[in-house]
Amino acid sequence: MNVQEVLDQLRDLDPRDPGRWPLAVRAGAVAVTFLLLTLILVYLFVWQSVRPRLLASEAKESQLRQEFVIKHGVAANLKVYQQQLQDLRRSFGALLRQLPSKTEVPSLLEDISDTASAAGLSQQLFKPGKEMDKTFYAVLPIKMVLTGGYHQFGVFASDIAALSRIVTLHDIEIKPLAKAGGFDSLSLTLTANTYRYLTADEMAEQHAKSHKGKFVHPPHRGPG
Numbered sequence: 001m002n003v004q005e006v007l008d009q010l011r012d013l014d015p016r017d018p019g020r021w022p023l024a025v026r027a028g029a030v031a032v033t034f035l036l037l038t039l040i041l042v043y044l045f046v047w048q049s050v051r052p053r054l055l056a057s058e059a060k061e062s063q064l065r066q067e068f069v070i071k072h073g074v075a076a077n078l079k080v081y082q083q084q085l086q087d088l089r090r091s092f093g094a095l096l097r098q099l100p101s102k103t104e105v106p107s108l109l110e111d112i113s114d115t116a117s118a119a120g121l122s123q124q125l126f127k128p129g130k131e132m133d134k135t136f137y138a139v140l141p142i143k144m145v146l147t148g149g150y151h152q153f154g155v156f157a158s159d160i161a162a163l164s165r166i167v168t169l170h171d172i173e174i175k176p177l178a179k180a181g182g183f184d185s186l187s188l189t190l191t192a193n194t195y196r197y198l199t200a201d202e203m204a205e206q207h208a209k210s211h212k213g214k215f216v217h218p219p220h221r222g223p224g
Contacts, residue, residue: 099137099166099197108165108194112142115163119156121148121188136203141170142192147177149184160192168193 074081109128116123125145132139146156153174160167173189 099195102196102199104165105140105194105196108163108167109142111163111165112160112167112192112194115159116144116146116156119148119159120152121146121156124187133198133202137195137197138202140194140196142194144188144190144192146188146190147186148188149186153186153188156188166195 113123113126116126123144123146125143127143129141129143132141146153157169160169169190169192171189171191175187175189177185177187
């Protein structure tokens with residue numbers, strides 16, 4: 001029996017009377033029907049439940065690959081990062097050395113006052129305020145009122161920036177004197193902030209006050 005004869009027999013089959021089909025055709029139809037039902041059941045009850053886990057696994061794999069790339073890059077450049085860390089520590093130490101200790105603050109205040117006098121300014125007010133503690137340093141604001149000219153104000157600001165210790169100028173206000181005029185008869189009101197590092201005992205005391213009743217790690221111990 002050739003292929004053409006098989007095809008002719010299949011065309012002659014009555015789909016409404018499968019009982020009269022040849023045995024081989026009936027067996028084949030049952031096998032195909034069973035296979036289709038199996039595929040449908042596998043899709044509905046197996047694939048549909050497994051697919052979300054598969055998608056989650058694929059997403060997790062993608063995340064792990066990204067983490068691997070990042071960690072591999074860090075590992076490959078570990079020596080570079082270690083060198084950068086050492087450079088940052090040296091820079092931090094250099095900046096920290098620009099903050100005076102508690103015993104050096106009076107001489108720094110004197111330097112600020114002398115800087116104003118050296119610039120040719122007349123000091124109407126020089127009033128240190130209340131010291132404010134921060135993380136590892138303290139800020140001491142100084143209210144100043146100076147009189148002089150624009151050029152002298154510029155010299156003063158430049159000389160303050162050249163001090164070996166960190167001093168920043170804030171809330172600057174320049175206005176003409178009430179009974180004078182011109183660029184050489186001006187009043188400069190400002191706040192000069194000086195900074196000093198806290199000793200280990202001061203940081204421990206500040207830490208205890210801010211975390212009273214809590215168990216936390218002690219703060220990093222700075223110099224002094």
